[in-house]
Amino acid sequence: MKRIRLRVAYDGTNYCGWQIQPNGITIEEVLNKAITKLTKVETAVIGASRTDSGVHALGNVAVFDTESTIPPERFSYALNQRLPEDIVVVASDEVPLDWHPRYQDVSKTYEYHVIHTRIPDPTRRLTNYFVSYPLDIETMRKAASYLEGTHDFVSFCNIRTNVEDTVRTVYSLEVLTKGDQITFRIRGNGFLYNMVRIIVGTLLRVGRGFYTPEQVKEILEAKNRKSAGVTAPPHGLMLMEIEYKDSETSASQSGENKGRK
Amino acid sequence: MKRIRLRVAYDGTNYCGWQIQPNGITIEEVLNKAITKLTKVETAVIGASRTDSGVHALGNVAVFDTESTIPPERFSYALNQRLPEDIVVVASDEVPLDWHPRYQDVSKTYEYHVIHTRIPDPTRRLTNYFVSYPLDIETMRKAASYLEGTHDFVSFCNIRTNVEDTVRTVYSLEVLTKGDQITFRIRGNGFLYNMVRIIVGTLLRVGRGFYTPEQVKEILEAKNRKSAGVTAPPHGLMLMEIEYKDSETSASQSGENKGRK
Known part of the structure; x- marks a missing residue:
């Protein structure tokens, strides 16, 4: 078992926010489905920020646990093939199994x-x-x-x-x-x-x-x-970004999309 | 009768281009309906550029003829109340009755x-x-x-x-x-x-x-x-912009939206 961390960008226009809820489609739900489809195991992410309906993100963070043999860095590419174009996994890496995106100094x-x-x-x-x-x-x-x-x-x-x-x-x-x-x-x-x-x-x-x-x-x-x-x-x-103080597992390692005006 | 010129901005994402066609909604059609609703007379615009499906504009130009007593400069405001939020009339003014948006030096x-x-x-x-x-x-x-x-x-x-x-x-x-x-x-x-x-x-x-x-x-x-x-x-x-050589009736008179990055 390993814990995979995702950095997630999305246009929130068409979603009822991050967190799963009964009345509309959410980012969390779409991510869960894409990971489940990819790994063939029912999977649920834990997100760092539960952004509201209509709010956008370039650098939200989520983790999930998997037994998949896909290399951690490849999840980004593999998930983007299965996600709609308004949700993009910008980067993926492995973090310790006890690493939680909300219980950290950020x-x-x-x-x-x-x-x-x-x-x-x-x-x-x-x-x-x-x-x-x-x-x-x-x-x-x-x-x-x-x-x-x-x-x-x-x-x-x-x-x-x-x-x-x-x-x-x-x-x-x-x-x-x-x-x-x-x-x-x-x-x-x-x-x-x-x-x-x-x-x-x-x-x-x-x-x-x-x-x-x-x-x-x-x-x-x-x-x-x-x-x-x-x-x-x-x-x-x-x-825009969540920086974790434990630099070893910083979610801002990638220089992608830094050129945004 | 007078001829009103509009400078029109739109997000083309949800339209089958400018020109009216049977298979989908177009910018021209939505503008015609808004003007007809406002003036209570069936009206059709003549556009300068018939942009394709999905193409955007900050400064397309269109004209229409009307007997309405609405002051030429007020059409912009009045039409924006009746247009969806992805089409905006940036400016409106009066031009001579023989002024045609496509037969000009531009x-x-x-x-x-x-x-x-x-x-x-x-x-x-x-x-x-x-x-x-x-x-x-x-x-x-x-x-x-x-x-x-x-x-x-x-x-x-x-x-x-x-x-x-x-x-x-x-x-x-x-x-x-x-x-x-x-x-x-x-x-x-x-x-x-x-x-x-x-x-x-x-x-x-x-x-x-x-x-x-x-x-x-x-x-x-x-x-x-x-x-x-x-x-x-x-x-x-x-x-982005259509500049008409006859400076008297230039469609780029307004400084609006010039700050776009």
Whole structure:
């Protein structure tokens, strides 16, 4: 028996998120079926991030156990033959049998993509949130700086599951611009449910002038979800990368797709 | 009666091209229905470029005649309320009643988007052609230079309709790179059927080492479609802009969406 780790990229548009659920097709389900078909043994993956319906990923991580003799690095190629074109296994390798993708020290990077223009561009609509109102980038950057560091982020968490510990560390939260594109890039040791999308929704309210940057500090300190702005829509969000601290089994070993603009 | 000109952007993924046809839904048909619904009079547009199934556009142009009292500039907004999200009217204005989008001196700009990487990125698959084999950019650039200028491009035209004059002028043909993205940007006074896609298919064969740059010159001189490379797939192609020489009625007046990477 060995444990295989996959780095998975997907366009989330046509899926009800990662996690298997009764009402629609999910990434996890499609992966399970492809592995089961390939190895001829009923198999289920364990995923690192259970992304929501419509959210995309370039570097989600999942593991599964198998007795298959396929070399670990070949699973990527073999599975891609059996997956639809909107799900791609970017890399595969072997990890120790006790390696679990969610019980590790990690750094996760998400990007939230906004296109700031008067008229939406239909060719970029599936991976960008269009915003046509005026935005002040500098005040958004100032507000973002208050969210960096270790804080109780309960104000930026939608109540769905009862997470007991709502303290997280945001290593960096950048507001990058290029042409009509605004990218919110956030790196942290973990994120609460909808946390990135609530942070972006709140920063957009700051950029629009509805909140001052200092009010974001107050929202954080209020420790109350009702204080923060609306949740930004899912299709702008992309899980870019999960870096595992145990460098020996880092999931970011591959240089593929690093050229993404 | 007045003639309204539209600048139209669309994601061609879900359409059987521009031109109305019996076997599937087209951009032209959806536009006609939206205008008819808005003006309450059965209306048909005349398009500048009849793009193929799967081809995208940021700046196609169409005109229609109407007795409507809606101000010309407002048609853009009013139609976007009635169009699906993969078709957007970027701008609208009034042109003289005898202004025809195909009988004008124009400069058309197309881009063909290739992603050059070992593993495809599912989030960019609808607007990019993935190429994993090695490519020599410099030899593609050299081959491209032979195609600039005024030539008989019959070797780069698929025989579908009988166009009598197959001489066209290519003002520029650039091969641009940025990260894993290769953009073939071609500007000309007009293009034959499938011309851009055959040029790109041929240049990719050059980049792969199947043809020398000088052979592209020979293909051009052979004046025989069978000489050139395969037609590159439609989803990498995007009609960027149509500039009309009569500056008074230029369709590129708007600065919208110019920030596109």
